[in-house]
Amino acid sequence: MTHEEIDTMWQQAMQESIKDGEVYTRYHFAKLVAEKEREANAKMVDHILKEGGGTWGDAIRARGQA
DSSP states (O other): OOHHHHHHHHHHHHHHHHHHTOSOHHHHHHHHHHHHHHHHHHHHHHHHHHHOOSOHHHHHHHHHHO
8 A cells, every 4th residue: 555545545534534523533444444454455356366377475474575
């Protein structure tokens, strides 16, 4: 994730907290981050299964370098 994506998610989490009348923005933020990570992991697995090659470890390490 880029800094811009993180900032955008934080702003979205703050808006959701305000809308819901909640004090704890971090819970909304954690939910958004988890959703983004799940989607990224699903795309990575789809790519590995479709294209083949490499190992799971290689793919995960490469993702950490992005």
